[in-house]
Amino acid sequence: MKTLTMACTTCPASCKLIVKTENGEIVEISGNTCPRGIAFAQKEYTDPERLVTSTVLIEKDGKEFLLPVRTKTPVSKKLVFDVMEDIRKIKVKAPVRVGEVVYENIGNSSCELIACKTVV
Amino acid sequence: MTEKDFDVVVIGGGPAGMAAALEALKSVKKVAIVERNDELGGILNQCIHSGFGLQYFNEELTGPEYAQRFIDRVGDSEIEVFLNTMVLEIKDKTVIAMNEEGILKLKAKAIVLAMGCRERTRGQIRIPGTRPAGVLTAGLAQRYTNLENLKPGNRVVILGSGDIGLIMARRLKLEGLNVLSVYEIMPYANGLFRNIKNCLDDFDIPLHLSTTVTKVIGSKRLQAVEVSAVDDNLEPIPGTEEIIPCDTLLLSVGLIPENEVSKTAGVDLSKITGGPVVSNDLQTSEEGIFACGNVLHVHDLVDHVTREAEEAGRNAARYALGETSESTTQIPVEASGPVRYVLPSTITNTDEKVELKFRVGSPIEKGKVTVYLNDEPVYEGREKEFVPSIMETVTLSPEKLSDGKLRVEVK
DSSP states (O other), X not given: OEEEEEEOOSSTTOOEEEEEEETTXXXXXXXXXXXXXXXXXXXXXXXXXXXXXXXXXXXXXXXXXXXXXXXXXXXXXXGHXXXXXXXXXXXXXXXXXXXXXXXXSGGGSSOOEEESSOBO | OXXXXXXXXXXXXXXXXXXXXXXXXXXXXXXXXXXXXXXXXXXXXXXXXXXXXXXXXXXXXXXXXXHHHHHHHHHTSXXXXXXXXXXXXXXXXXXXXXXXXXXXXXXXXXXXXXXXXXXXXXXXXXXOBOOOBTEEEHHHHHHHHHTXXXXXXXXXXXXXXXXXXXXHHHHHHHTTOEEEEEEOSSSXXXXXXXXXXXXXXXXXXXXXXXXXEEEEEOSSBOOEEEEEEBOTTSOBOTTOOEEEEOSEEEEOOOEEEOOHHHXXXXXXXXXXXXXXXXXXXXXXXXXXXXXXXXXXXXXXXXXXXXXXXXXXXHHHHHHHTTOOOOOOOOEEEEEETTEEEEEOSEEOOOSSOEEEEEXXXXXXXXXXXXXXXXXXXXXXXXXXXXXXXXXXXXXXXXXXXXXXXXXXXXX
């Protein structure tokens, strides 16, 4: 039996989850204080996901600035560097509103990249 | 010179200042925000990572998104915003500031201090060695990377396991820099557990506890740092020195509330938090001057900053309207044992429930908080873990309070 510890990132309580596995299967999850912890541990063990946040270039009045962006939903951890690879190539033009999609299927994650700031 | 009258003037346009101003505007008409930067949002603008808003908005946002919600609300409101404006001093309830047009005198009935905090630097932790380029605070590196499109260096060592340091370890790794390791002088990590997991473990960045940087090496540019293990008294152990070649050293070694302006108003400051001493209505030692957010004490979640700021804004507006009555209660609150500080330091208003915020000085695996009124327990929490990186809150109902002295203890 193997024991793993992980931090539940569902809410700021950040429960320390203790996950016991046998032959690659979860046999016990403890340390959670709500049911969301169980779902998190299962996902984290099988296919962990992360929200990717970064910046892309934005052109406004002929000048270049940085626009904060993020994946709309968490993407598979395996794809994080692929997402970053695509992010580096993107350049957008103002105006952009917070929540607006700036790129689709970023890093082949089938996830959208959205703006985190309004630049008009 | 511009002279203007306001009900409430808020100094600082970050999350605390915006929330305080918006809340004040619910009761009074003339509210101003004075901000030294060219945009509102404060430090949230460079905190492009997520994890904000889980408590206040019930959803996970990045710093800029969290800020945008308040920027939009301020923009739609009647609040007068002075950008690129630096406050020089507060004198007789007048905020004296300066911008491109010259001197501004903003006369206020009440003032809210919301200037936030700044980072501790190399000078404050006294690392021996030379003074090359490449030694900078984690927040400055964050500004370079996320706002100014500048690369801080190539081979990075981070000193201090505070959250900003951990967040920057991940950020720089994602941007293709070689992040070698994080060193922490204490025997425990200072950042949130989730950040250790998601920022270091995810990227195989090692965290070395009870280890610190003992020498900065390099003439023009940083060439290496010397690290050493430390003993129980945090003193470097001779013979454990190791040379780590690197060109960038990020310091994530704590924050200091930025109270230079508060001092000009004669506000009393706490030696422990570095922020103003306040009563439970968030009023400082100077009548009509309120404080909230990181200028008061360093918070770990912006959601808490917003709530605290709303309270300060509400109370400042009430004061501006002359609705506050002379208080007869004076209950001092003190921290005891492993509790490093408690806020507020006095309770003057027992009309509503009283929130006590506190932090422990070192981790306690299993402890219980007890609040005593004159040595009689009036509140007892359940057994849990206490860590310095997490601010704790205890709510007392007014009927539990009477004249005497409150003491907060964790055992």
